[in-house]
Amino acid sequence: MDDIAIIGVGLHPWGKFPEKFWTNMASDAIYMALKDAGITWKDIQIVVSGSQNWGGRKGIYAGSYIDEVMGYTGVPTMNINNACATGGTCIAVAAAMVASGQADIVLAVAADKSAKGFFPFLPPYHEEPVPADDTMRWLMGLPNPVYWALECRKKMEKYGITDDHLAMVKVATSKHGAINPAARYKKEFTREEVLASPMVCNPLRLFEICATSDGAGAVILCNAKKAKQFTSKPVHIVGSGLGSPLYGDPTTRIPVLGFEPKEGMPIISESWVAARSAFKDAGMGPEDIDFVEVPDNSSWHYFQYLETMGFFEEGTAHLALERGETMIGGKLPVCPSGGFSSFGEATMAQGFAQVYEMVLQLRGECGQRQVQGAKVGMSEVYGMAGNNAALILKN
């Protein structure tokens, strides 16, 4: 893909906004993106919106209600839900709409308000004859982080990763988040503080798992030939890839209760698939990427995504972190935004926070946290049940 440009981005702050409904958060992000692009709502030709789990029926058709508050213009509107990979998926789909010539100016948008603490159980309206694993695991007391912890423990024992390494991930991401005005948590954590935080699911501690958050983001995509009339600094989407798992994937994936791993299958295979698809699309490889936003839902994710995406050999990302290679100024800055650890997980919208950061980095507008000479950035966002969306952006 080489003829799509991002001409406008907007990000509603991450945090808790009890006084504000998510349609309002979405419209704030949209107005910010429209202003950034120098266009108006009436210029938008297609809306690709994230649908959400926590908003009831209205949340399922989120895009339709966002259209309503912005003012109906009759444009095609899609409501997409790929779990926490929704944000990245919306942008990838919007890019495909532009690339196919369906429209010249497409809006991708998502807003989310998540519950505090563990995500809540969503009981099914129609239960299956055999209860779904995602129903039973809640009844059995198995929330999301325990799945990550099971994978984390296995990886630690296999590669000699220590509690210190897990804590150092938070130290690293919080250092970046502390200098990002858009981040929700701007505190730099020490290793001691992280290790002193309560254990949630052994070996993962509270500060090694991202918080939940409200948030919203919007991205305006345009046919690259026409982008110059809106912006002097277009950022191009040069690669995108969506992934689902491969059969026999060995990962203890949320919400499985039984699975049969097959020899030679990659861990988090949906990430493996999406990353390779995006690299192929861009005609690039990991060596061409100047910085990466990974889904650092937990310290385990930080290491595993870097390895599965192809930046480091399996079982070595913790050594790269140790050497400082993943810091701004290092060989491959990871999560220069501060990552989900500094933002919190606004499930459907978090892919937008990643792309917002990538666009600012590639425009050279990041000040203190600018990755010097950044030309190509990549992001991946992780969704439960085997969802993944990868994007490669170039200035």
Added chain:
Amino acid sequence: MTEAQTEQKRVLLGEGLFTPTEPGVDGQIIATHCKSCGDYFFPRSFTCHNPECDEKDVEDVALSPTGIVDTYSDMSYPPPPPYVVKKEDWVPTPVVSVKMPEGIHIIGMMDECKPEEVSIGMEVQTVIRVLYTNKSGEELVGWKFRKV
């Protein structure tokens, strides 16, 4: 109070997922086995999920009663609803992924076991237990694992 009123109601986590269904005893997980490709699935399924398998001739079978811990964690925090437990009553409880001799991994909590007692490679036995009393006052019966 009559006998009927004092009788404790029980509900299974799911029908046909484990045997026996009376709690308090050792048991086995029931999985779906594909006779065509040999793969196993849990929870049991009406079909084989292997994309390479064309026959998809499936049957439900009881898995081996014991397996090996492939990895472990623990719920250090009390599990969120619909799990029912008083915060102050919760003790950190190990969660294990158990590799069965058939090749399938089954996830569950350990019964009567401290986190420090669990390690990768240890043998565990499938057991049928009352997990807790649910909001409707019924005992929820499911599977757990115990040390061998």
